[in-house]
Amino acid sequence: MSSEAAIEYEVAQGRAKAFYPRFERKDELQHQTHYCPGCGHGIVHKMLARAIDELGIQDRTILVGPVGCSVFTYYYFEVGNVQAAHGRAPAVATAMKRSRPQSVVVAYQGDGDLSAIGSAEILHTANRGENITVIFVNNAIYSMTGGQAAPTTLLGQKSTTTPDGRSAATEGYPLHMSELLATLEAPVYIERVALGDNKQIAQAGKAIRRAVQNQVRGLGFSLIEVLSPCPTIWKMSAVDAQRWVREVMEKTFPLGVLRDRTKDAAPKALPPAAPALEEIPRILGVAEQDLPAGNAHAMEPGRDVDLEVRIAGFGGQGVLLLGEVLAEAGLDAGLEVSWLPSYGPEMRSGTSNCHVRLSSRPIDSPLVAAPGILVAMNEPSLRKFDHSVRAGGWVIYNGEAFPEDCVRQDLHVLAAPFTQLADELGDARASNMIMLGALLEIAGALPGASVDAALRRLVKNSRWVELDLRALERGRALLKHSFPEVIG
Amino acid sequence: MTEATKHDRGQLRIDRDECKGCGLCIEACPPKAIRLSEGLNHYGYRTAEYAGAGCTACGICFMACPEPGAITVLRVIVHRAVGVAAEGISCASN
Known part of the structure; x- marks a missing residue:
């Protein structure tokens, strides 16, 4: 120890500034997340937080949280936070972005949220080419509610609602949201990444940073799908779950860039910002001066x-x-x-x-x-x-x-x-x-x-x-x- | 500092209360410099701990870890030629 005391260190990798120093959650647990050991959400959170730090956008980022395990994004990210109704994060993000064009708006969703109840919202948001970033964390199951089949559940994968494994004949095929969205004209950047090993994690971090940067540059709609482990619901150790992402999940959901027009896309002109709240009565014609003065024609009293x-x-x-x-x-x-x-x-x-x-x-x-x-x-x-x-x-x-x-x-x-x-x-x-x-x-x-x-x-x-x-x-x-x- | 007293390029600081013992950092660490503790922490988890030597400050464990601040990777500040220091930084940010 005495020899090490002479050595000077600097932090090479440490907690991102975009996270709160302490999380406003229950009791004594304010120093750690609510995620299970080995959950992919924590890793994706860190990638997003790092991208926010590196791009210097913390004071103008608005994160739209979903319903699902990642519902508590507002506990963790020290940015503007909105928690949307189930599946509606892209619709809420659209409103946030249009009313505050200078903001960087990120919709964070799981696969149950995005591909099931929210399939309409993500489809039309992508089709409109809204200048937002969507982080789509896919673990092929409904985790928060205890392991029901999702649209993304793999064929043969067991869940509480497919106890014998998902069958194409009765539950259909795993829904490939990223491929589906990549058939649309408007999206600028869609990539599927994974958290299966070090190399995949490094690539996922880069993709997320780029998806946020595209928005900062005003290019348009970017979506990153992250194949992510859920050790608890998959009933595996964290390391086995990571391996399952790499060796099993990836076969159904191949990794790679599905759409990339980042180089060709021209920055879009910002839409006019929404009017200030004080101006709205005037626009609607209900401002004080537009209304009849008092009871100008009041009834006679009594x-x-x-x-x-x-x-x-x-x-x-x-x-x-x-x-x-x-x-x-x-x-x-x-x-x-x-x-x-x-x-x-x-x-x-x-x-x-x-x-x-x-x-x-x-x-x-x-x-x-x-x-x-x-x-x-x-x-x-x-x-x-x-x-x-x-x-x-x-x-x-x-x-x-x-x-x-x-x-x-x-x-x-x-x-x-x-x-x-x-x-x-x-x-x-x-x-x-x-x-x-x-x-x-x-x-x-x-x-x-x-x-x-x-x-x-x-x-x-x-x-x-x-x-x-x-x-x-x-x-x-x-x-x-x-x-x-x-x-x- | 001379060649004879060469130290590891990095050092790990692990917050035992934040770590949930998932083991992903142990799996991720290229020089295998992290291990699971023998004892339990306050919450009953066996947590990650630095084996004491071998850290290269590559930062891979940090990104493999799901907790925001359970791992902090420290890098030795090299006071030698600028070229070497620059190399050290680019290596750690990989």
Whole structure:
């Protein structure tokens, strides 16, 4: 020892700076990883950490962790961390990269995560050529959940779900994700490496570094598949598991470069960065200055409003817009409002209806089971909902006359050919606004200015605003004419 | 330092508490300078330990080890001709 004391040493290989000095995990185990002895994840982690150190990108790296054994990447890497839902790491990484183009985004996934539940995400992310790096650790089995077969499980390999070994006849063939992705046009670099021996480990380290560097250079999508040992689930010693990677796994998953356009790829222009959070209200048109000042058109104080309206018709008649204008006007007037649309998959025709509530008090439920006012824009809607209107309520019906077999004695009814009336005004499509005009007159609750403001917010085209304002007026006049006693 | 008192080029520092005793470093070490300890560590693992001689500071054990900091490879700083020192560095980074 005394002779060695005179010798000076420097660190040739040591813990990477990209790792936290201590891991924020349970109890006294903060100085070691949660991985089993001999697990390949630790080795891949070290390669990635070293690449981050060497490229000097620790302060702009975002690591997207998966579900699986490597779920805790955020315990270890002192970089930005996001933990994605099962299989969704490439989708989350896409969002991170696009909103923060200067970041270096690495999706880290296992084979269950990437090739089974996440097969769609990785396929489309690769096909879009997102400028991210994907580390795909393949150990041919679901390890964290105890050894079920994965898409990558080898033929004949036993697992808890293939106790007699995987059979091509019943479980299909091992899925070659890297080969599959290499058929796509966009990826820049795809290589399969392994942790089977020293030489393979050295090559894996280089490949991972290059995959990260490609992103730093802005070249596009890079993916490294790492054949990795799982001694625990494979029920082998660490050394035997390493040998199994080299001698067995590699036969099914041959190593090598499957795609390399690193030399030819030109750096892509960075997409514009996402707007700052403070700017988003302005972009959406909901910034303070875009909103009506306070309750500019507030209801007179003390007025109690509790309006429950159901509007129904066929898709395309403007059922939902009618409800929206009503609700928006209520909002403008300082009321509590809810608007709940209900429609089928058809964009035109089909049935469509919405529930609207306006109230001076907080609304318990947006559902309107027993409306005070029903707007029925066609006969099927009338027949469907007229029985639900509460006694003493109103029905506004788009038709020459009320069908005789559904006249209830306890309702007020305004039946008129609203479509023709609208046609006379200039466009049959304004019939919804004539009906709204009548409805507003019946409700008598909302300031006209609120309705105007709501209409201008929801209808962008000035020609339509003008027509709709005339339609509203027509509806109000029709109601006053038909039911002079209602007014006042 | 003279030819007569030639030392190993490297030295290993192994964190006995971080090591889980998987044995991959022992398998990986080209000069076979690492062995499994006789005794157990705090967690009950037999851990890797430096055999005491033969390390070339090649760093291969470090990359074979799954733990971030269980192994630290030290390299002797050579105060002789620059050319020799440069050779030493390139060898260790292989």
